[in-house]
Amino acid sequence: MQHMMEQFILARHRMFGASSEQASSQGRLFDEAEDLAAGSDASQDVAPLPPATKGDGKADNKPGRGKRGPLPSGLARVDVVHYVPAAERTCPCGTLMVAIGEDVSEQLDLVPMQVRVLRHIRKRYGCPGSAHAPITAPLPPQPLPKSNASADLLAMLLVVKFIDGLPLARFESVLARHGVTGPRQTLARWVICAAGVLQPLLNLMRDALLEGAFLHVDETVVQVLKEAGKAPTSNSYMWVQTGGPPGRPVVVFDYDASRGGQVPVRLLHDYRGYVMTDGYSGYSELMRTDGIDQLICWAHVRRRFVEAVKVQPKGRRGLADEAVALIGKLYGVERNHKDTGDDARLLARQTLSVPALAALRIWLDKTLPGVTPKSALGTALSYLRDDWPRLTRYTERGDLPIDNNRAENAIRPFVIGRKAWLFSDTVAGANASAVIYSVLETAKANGVEPYTWLRRVLRDLPAAKTVDDVEALLPWNVKDMHAPDLTSDMPG
Structure with missing residues (x-):
């Protein structure tokens, strides 16, 4: 009965609640791509225009409506010069005024799509004094030679x-x-x-992908109407892999009709290294490959405890809140060392994250026996216990990720x-x-x-x-x- 009631509450949250995993004041940190697609707010997408600048390049510091940064320097600039009419350039003393400077402000402009026709005129040349065949200028190689699309x-x-x-x-x-x-x-x-x-x-991008020390893998559904042996309404899958060596990030999508474990095995048969995934059991076959070490996403663990928070009595802090807070300490270390080098991050993980994980493990072993296994909290605790070695492996190195958010961010445009x-x-x-x-x-x-x-x-x-x-x-x-x-x- 408790399990059924929790499922009802969670379903109501998904249908009517905010698309976030907010617990207390931590905000939307770990949304799935699907959740973000459903809950995006267009009012947050456009930045305001920059302030006017004076002729010396300094910003005009008059009070404005909020802060706004400059428009991108890489955008083309078109100067529109405004002159004071000649009849108004006479000083009250009778002297003709001269230009002494200018005030400059910028507006964001958009040129509408222009549809035009490219006429490829290939000149022919022939010898006026002989009957030899003429020559014609070649057409440069085209992406679609038999098409009229440029x-x-x-x-x-x-x-x-x-x-x-x-x-x-x-x-x-x-x-x-x-x-x-x-x-x-x-x-x-x-x-x-x-x-x-x-x-x-x-x-070539795929070759570079496999050169990285670690990969992120995720999958999402797609429907294909005309696929042999499958109903039009059935699910197929788009698999995304992200990785690559430092300074050369790569994102690769692969389509497959199946979500089975043989798919990641086929896609990554030449790869050896760390692979970051969620807890989906379909990756277990890949993880039996020699030379591949699995990392499990902490964001997915946290997500389960956030769901457990949602089914707690309103206004009451429970065990799920404690788990979210303990996991938050791990993310605090990552946030504070986001821009440091791998060596400094490894040191921070060993001195700060490892003790935090030890405290979380003690809490887990103490809490798990007293919780109903099929409850939202019991499920989250079991998930944490079963995946513990793969969850803590990221602390072995400074360059390994703590979660699979990179893959989720990569798959978001598709969603x-x-x-x-x-x-x-x-x-x-x-x-x-x-x-x-x-x-x-x-x-x-x-x-x-x-x-x-x-x-x-x-x-x-x-x-x-x-x-x-x-x-x-x-x-x-x-x-x-x-x-x-x-x-x-x-x-x-």
């Missing part, structure tokens, strides 16, 4: 669909407003073909996008989505502006002849990939 159009299509979450039907409407017919079937074909063009780049497009039509489309999410999220992880980078990739990759040519396009090998000036830029 590299820039493909880049925009992929970015607005896979980063901005715009379904193909809406992009079709965007083109239609400009008088262009772009059926969804054609757009879908472009997406799948573009993924094929990007595959060599993804292969948010899924709320817009809901499903994939075919397996080919799901696999293409995995490729494109991989390259775009890796670009973002490396601080590269996705459209600018992808536009360059789709322009240059078709002409690549060697592995070195492809490597040069990896996000960590390109510099200054800021947003382009779309009003004047032309393909090279």
Whole structure:
């Protein structure tokens, strides 16, 4: 009866409560990507404009409406100069005024999408004095040679669909407003073909992924309507892996119809190192591989105790609150040493986290026997006990993560996008989505502006002849990939 009542309370919380794991005043620290997608607040997404500056570059310190930072320096600047009318430049003393300075303020501007036609004019040359065959200037290699879609159009299509979450039907409407017919079937074909063009780049990203000392792995559901042997309403899965060596973060998505343990074994068959996961039992087969050590996510443990807090009597502090507080000490160490080196972080973990874990273990062994096993608290305690060795392993080194939030953050754009497009039509489309999410999220992880980078990739990759040519396009090998000036830029 207690178990049924707790499940009812938790279900009511999920349906009507705030999408957070807030316990006391700690805030939304460990939300699942799905929770964040459901509870995002658009009012927090836009920063206010920066204050006006005087001609000497100093900010005007007049009282304003809150703090606001400067607009990104990488954005193109367009000067709009305002003059005092000539008739008003005469001083009351009769002398003509001269310019002595200027006040400068900045506004954020947006240039609407411009749809245009590129006319490739290939000059022909012939010899006027002989009958030899003429020659024609070659067309530069194109990402989709038999298509009339330019590299820039493909880049925009992929970015607005896979980063901005715009379904193909809406992009079709965007083109239609400009008088262009772009059926969804054609757009879908472009997406799948573009993924094929990007595959060599993804292969190199996957190689870099496996070079890291540790990986994060997570999975989320996706529906594929036309998959052999499965009902359209059944679940398939998108698996995400994040890792890579220092300074070269990589995010890789893989589609599979199954959530079974054979999938991570197949994806990571060449990897040896630490693998951070949640407590899903499907990873147990992977962990039997020699050379792989499992780390279990502390955020998932904390999440279970937060659920136990929710089913406690209102206004009463219980055992679940004690667990949340003890786990909070571990995160306090991580927060205070987030920007220190691995050696300093290891020292902090050994001197601060290990004693905190010892105290938590004593509390666990004392508390567990007196709690109903199937209750929310009993389930959380059992989870903590069963995964204890894998939960505490992160203290062995200074570079290992305490939780799987990196994978959850990487999978969040997919979850948010899924709320817009809901499903994939075919397996080919799901696999293409995995490729494109991989390259775009890796670009973002490396601080590269996705459209600018992808536009360059789709322009240059078709002409690549060697592995070195492809490597040069990896996000960590390109510099200054800021947003382009779309009003004047032309393909090279």
